[in-house]
Amino acid sequence: MEQAGVKQTILLVDDEQDFARGLQRLIGRKFPALEVVLAHTGKDALEVLKSTHVDIMLTDMLMPGMTGMDLLPLALEQRPDLSMVMLTAHGTIETAVQAVKHGAYDFLTKPVEPAELFRVVEKSQERATLMNENRQLKEQVRSFGASGELIGESPAMQQLKLSIQAVAHSDYTVLVRGESGTGKEMVARMIHQLSTRADKNFLSVNCPAIPEQLLESELFGHVKGAFTGADKDHKGLFATTDGGTLHLDEIGDISFQVQTKLLRVLQEGEVRPVGANYNEQVNVRVVASTNQELEKRIQDKAFREDLYYRLNVLTVTIPPLRERVTDIPLLTHHFLRQSCKEMGLPEKSIAPDVLTFLSTKQWQGNVRELQNYVRRLTVFCSGETVDMSVVRLVDSGTLTTATTVESDSSGITQYKEAKNKVIDDFTQAYVSELLKSTKGNISEAARMSGLSRVALQKILGRLNMDAASFR
Known part of the structure; x- marks a missing residue:
């Protein structure tokens, strides 16, 4: 091979x-x-x-x-x-x-x-x-990693990078869509960095993280005396980002009142601070992002349809991790190197069977979940290489070694016995994740793993595993 x-x-x-x-x-x-x-x-x-x-x-x-x-x-x-x-x-x-x-x-x-x-x-x-x-x-x-680009070379990521380059060269509003943890803020930042506004400010605001009564003031600013505690004029994010790009994350969660004022900014290019009787001209490119189906929010009367069309001039859709599985090894290496740097540790390597194992797992939280998992592997890895024993340690949540094998009187584990134990442990973990992802479907599991159906059934028999328990 x-x-x-x-x-x-x-x-x-x-x-x-x-x-x-x-x-x-x-x-x-x-x-x-x-x-x-x-x-x-x-x-x-x-x-x-x-x-x-x-x-x-x-x-x-x-x-x-x-x-x-x-x-x-x-x-x-x-x-x-x-x-x-x-x-x-x-x-x-x-x-x-x-x-x-x-x-x-x-x-x-x-x-x-x-x-x-x-x-x-x-x-x-x-x-x-x-x-x-x-x-x-x-x-x-x-x-x-050095250039801050998106990590990945899969067909789905190649298409995403082409989309980012295409929309970055215009000045239209962009709607970035993707599941939680896929990297929407990073995509918004890349659009800014590749645009003609790259030398201006880029600000990102997580809309649901700001209380509704304060979000309007944060975005559009307020004048002195506009409300209790407003003891001086406050410049909003639109004014602060003038000439640059403002990323509005989770745009589907903002209130109708804020939606109305945001629509005015997109239509007229001007903001009115809270409590003011005047408008201010702003030149800001808006990149909005969401993990929600805004079309359904419109049907539920929770999101303005006219604002949706103002935001959705250009769309960039980020693929979930399950659609770019071949990028998992590259992402894992990146996160491992990043985690070692964050912890002040020498760089660690990662065993090939761990990469195979991670590529079979289901990552509901997408790239963010994978990143956090690799951080845990880094913390619990006391040696130079992250191997399957570290994976078992993290998954079990205990500090016991999962690959203990009885030693002979000399204190040295028998080579074949130790080797078979490690192989069996890996096989069991691999097949478990495989069957979880296919919900116990043997034929699909065989296709995904590259094994024949008969070979997979033999493995299940040898390890006393029942595919039905995963359905």
């Missing part, structure tokens, strides 16, 4: 040249798209790493001069995401296990069985693909 359009490279390191060439022929025939490079000493291998992008390294443990164990930390220092596989004789398997603990991906025993070789190379390719995708995601996060 390799990334589309990216040729992967495997480096074979063995001082037995005939053996190395034999492996090269075997791998080349089985994986024709994989470039196979040879080195016969650890020193030569390090030189290859300096000049060539290597995804996988298969190295002998016992070589004259620099051994495989000596090569391991030096190679990983040059390429931290390198998938290293150790070749070992039966008598040195314990050493190979130690190598895995120190960063090697896997090991093979000599004499090498072709089927086992092919299995390990294929798994290493899969890991290399995931590591490359992770690196690219981080690079994209840095480029997007």
